[in-house]
Amino acid sequence: MSDILLFGSSHCAPCVVVKHKLNAYNIAYTYVDVDSDEGVLLTAKYGISSVPTMVMGDGEEVTIITGSAINEELARILK
DSSP states (O other): OEEEEEEEOTTOHHHHHHHHHHHHSOOSEEEEEEETTTOHHHHHHTTOOSSSEEEEEOSSOEEEEETTHHHHHHHHHTO
């Protein structure tokens, strides 16, 4: 099983869209929404510099996806 950390902000419209997509589907991922303004330690750990950013991983391998590429990755996951 993989985990998803979604870095975003309440004032970021694309972040809200991605969050709704993740909530709308029952996917085989553990999903955590991280407010980048409040979760500064996690934001720094993964080097997040823009939102939305999705970090996917299984503990050993991590993939970081930003911006509109998130929608493409979600489409691939949800097939």
